[in-house]
Each structure stands twice: as C-alpha cells, then as structure tokens.
Amino acid sequence: MDVVDRSTPEFREYLELYTGASLFELGARADAARWRLHPERAVTYIIDRNINYTNVCVADCAFCAFYRRPKHAEGYLLSFEEIGRKVDEVKALGGVQILMQGGHNPYIPFGWYLDLLRYIKRHHPIHIHAFSPSEVDFFATRFGMTIDLVLRELMAAGLDSIPGGGGEILVQDVRDRVARKKAGADRWLEVMEIAHGLGLKTSVTMMYGLGETDADRLEHLFRVRAVQARTGGFTAFICWPLQQEHTAMEGTVAKTDATTYLRTQALARIVLDNVPNIQASWVTMGMKVGQIALRFGANDFGSLMMEENVVSAAGTTVRTSLEEMQRLIRDAGFEPRKRRQDYSLLPEAA
Numbered sequence: 218m219d220v221v222d223r224s225t226p227e228f229r230e231y232l233e234l235y236t237g238a239s240l241f242e243l244g245a246r247a248d249a250a251r252w253r254l255h256p257e258r259a260v261t262y263i264i265d266r267n268i269n270y271t272n273v274c275v276a277d278c279a280f281c282a283f284y285r286r287p288k289h290a291e292g293y294l295l296s297f298e299e300i301g302r303k304v305d306e307v308k309a310l311g312g313v314q315i316l317m318q319g320g321h322n323p324y325i326p327f328g329w330y331l332d333l334l335r336y337i338k339r340h341h342p343i344h345i346h347a348f349s350p351s352e353v354d355f356f357a358t359r360f361g362m363t364i365d366l367v368l369r370e371l372m373a374a375g376l377d378s379i380p381g382g383g384g385e386i387l388v389q390d391v392r393d394r395v396a397r398k399k400a401g402a403d404r405w406l407e408v409m410e411i412a413h414g415l416g417l418k419t420s421v422t423m424m425y426g427l428g429e430t431d432a433d434r435l436e437h438l439f440r441v442r443a444v445q446a447r448t449g450g451f452t453a454f455i456c457w458p459l460q461q462e463h464t465a466m467e468g469t470v471a472k473t474d475a476t477t478y479l480r481t482q483a484l485a486r487i488v489l490d491n492v493p494n495i496q497a498s499w500v501t502m503g504m505k506v507g508q509i510a511l512r513f514g515a516n517d518f519g520s521l522m523m524e525e526n527v528v529s530a531a532g533t534t535v536r537t538s539l540e541e542m543q544r545l546i547r548d549a550g551f552e553p554r555k556r557r558q559d560y561s562l563l564p565e566a567a
C-alpha cells in the first residue's frame with residue numbers, strides 16, 4: 218500500500234498549481250505534456266458497447282442511480298443470448314470491443330461468469346473489456362477465492378482487459394462516506410496491480426464531486442502514478458464529475474462546472490506522466506467541452522458508445538454520431554483515428 222505524504226514539496230506544488238494557476242496556464246502545461254507523449258496530431262476513438270449484464274446490486278453506493286436492490290421488480294439479469302445479440306449488433310456497426318460491467322449481484326454463481334465469457338468467445342468473438350476491480354473484489358469475497366485466482370479463471374475463460382470503473386476517489390475517508398460496502402481504495406488498487414502482474418491491461422478512472430477536497434483528488438492521482446510506476450499496466454485515465462440526479466446524493470453536494478473538469482483533467486495529464494493516454498469525457502461534459510478537453514491534455518475522444526436506444530435505429534444513428542464525432546475532432550484541429558482497446562490504430566473506413 219502506498220501512503221501519500223501530503224506535506225512533501227511535490228504534493229504541495231501540484232496542489233498549488235491545481236488551486237492557484239489560471240485555467241490557461243494549467244491548460245498550456247497539460248497540452249505541452251500531451252504533445253511530449255503524443256507528437257502526432259491524431260486523436261483516437263473506439264467504437265464499443267456498454268453491456269450491463271445485471272443491475273441487481275448490494276453495494277448501495279450513494280452516487281448510483283443504476284442499481285436495484287435484490288428482489289426489486291426492476292432488477293434484471295441478461296441471458297447469454299441477449300448479450301450475444303448485443304455483441305453481434307456492435308460488431309455489425311464496426312465495434313471492436315464490449316465493455317461489460319454489472320452490479321454486485323448475490324444470486325449469480327461464479328460459474329455463470331466463466332460460462333458467459335466462454336459463450337461470447339465461442340459464438341460472438343470480440344475483445345472483452347469487463348469486470349471492474351469492485352466486481353472482481355466482490356467475486357473474491359463472495360466465492361472465497363483470492364483475487365489472483367478469480368482473475369486467472371476469468372482470463373482462462375476469455376477476459377481480455379479490465380475497465381477502471383468503481384475507482385471514484387481513491388481515498389478511504391471519501392469512500393467510507395459514499396461507497397462503504399465496496400472495494401476500498403487499497404483493495405481497488407491491489408486488484409489492478411495483481412491484474413497488471415498477470416498481463417491484463419486496464420484503464421483507470423476518477424469520478425469527482427463527491428464532497429472530497431482538492432487534496433483528495435491529487436492523492437488519487439499520486440496513488441495511481443505509484444502503481445503505474447511498478448506495473449505500467451494502465452493504458453488510459455478518464456475523469457468525470459458525479460452525475461447526482463436520481464441518486465441518494467442528489468442535492469447534498471455542490472455541482473461542479475466545466476472549468477473544474479478541464480482543470481482536473483489538465484492536472485491529471487501533468488501528474489500522470491507515466492500513463493500514456495487521457496480520454497476526454499464528452500459523454501458527461503458535452504461535445505463542446507470535449508473538444509476543449511483536447512487542448513487540456515486529452516489525446517483520446519473515448520468511445521462512440523452504442524446506447525440501447527440507438528441500436529434499434531440500425532446503423533443510421535451510429536453512423537451520424539460517428540461522422541459528427543470525426544467532425545468535432547477535425548474542427549478542434551486533430552485527425553480522428555479509430556483504435557483498438559490497446560490503442561493500436563485501425564483503418565479509418567467509417
């Protein structure tokens with residue numbers, strides 16, 4: 218476990234930068250860091266699909282509007298066939314991966330996850346980016362297994378990489394207030410470190426606006442950087458603010474603005490000099506802020522994610538969104554490039 222000493226000159230200097238520097242100074246420093254790591258004008262994006270296999274969850278995170286308690290009438294668990302159909306739909310539209318996450322559902326046996334991975338690989342082969350550290354920790358606790366064994370079994374069944382979901386703010390005091398029942402800060406990072414050791418690449422996220430301090434946000438970045446220095450397994454960092462509507466936290470914390478987002482992402486680009494990619498979060502911040510984010514450290518436009526409601530409109534909606542996304546990247550002064558999960562480039566045939 219890495220203990221972050223908040224009294225070091227480095228920590229204090231970055232904190233001062235985050236809180237005291239002008240927006241443009243922060244942006245300029247982040248932009249310089251971006252060009253050092255990515256001297257080409259390319260801005261990458263991926264076409265994928267978010268599949269939430271279940272919304273049943275016992276973690277009760279205060280910021281979550283998605284989950285339903287066990288036995289709730291709106292609780293669901295997707296069948297293999299439903300998931301297979303979703304994979305086929307994203308593949309038909311040029312998608313190269315699925316991002317599969319779900320609630321901490323106490324009714325699912327471990328064998329179900331393994332069978333699901335094997336089923337997808339056998340009948341609908343695609344890159345499977347799935348099971349955040351919180352889910353992996355839930356599996357380990359629930360099934361009395363080590364993290365190492367859980368991951369080995371998932372990998373043997375077809376897991377390709379792990380998303381950085383459930384990171385929120387990796388400071389235990391904050392998590393104790395908003396996500397007491399799920400993987401703590403140390404455990405979340407431990408899962409990532411073990412995954413990296415087994416050869417899995419992962420992303421890493423930060424959801425801020427949970428009532429944490431500026432120093433808490435910086436500590437989160439320091440902890441990520443410390444793990445990355447040992448493993449090199451984080452491919453990308455993504456941050457976004459809490460979306461508090463319809464959650465237990467609605468109205469309890471101040472909403473943050475676009476400036477805070479740009480400052481936070483810029484700080485991340487400056488501090489995380491060992492994490493190669495920063496993903497702009499236009500899904501939460503809107504397209505315009507997403508474009509500006511490309512000058513505040515981001516070199517990736519994230520995912521053109523197929524939403525459930527656009528799937529039925531066949532390819533049209535997705536193609537329009539794709540053209541719009543490419544246009545936004547070009548208008549911001551960059552060349553759009555389609556990528557795989559590992560950030561290798563794909564031919565740009567839309």
Ligand code: SF4
Pocket residue numbers: 274275276277278281282283284319320321351399
């Ligand atoms: S673990 Fe995930 S699904 Fe469950 S309440 Fe927390 S954020 Fe929501």
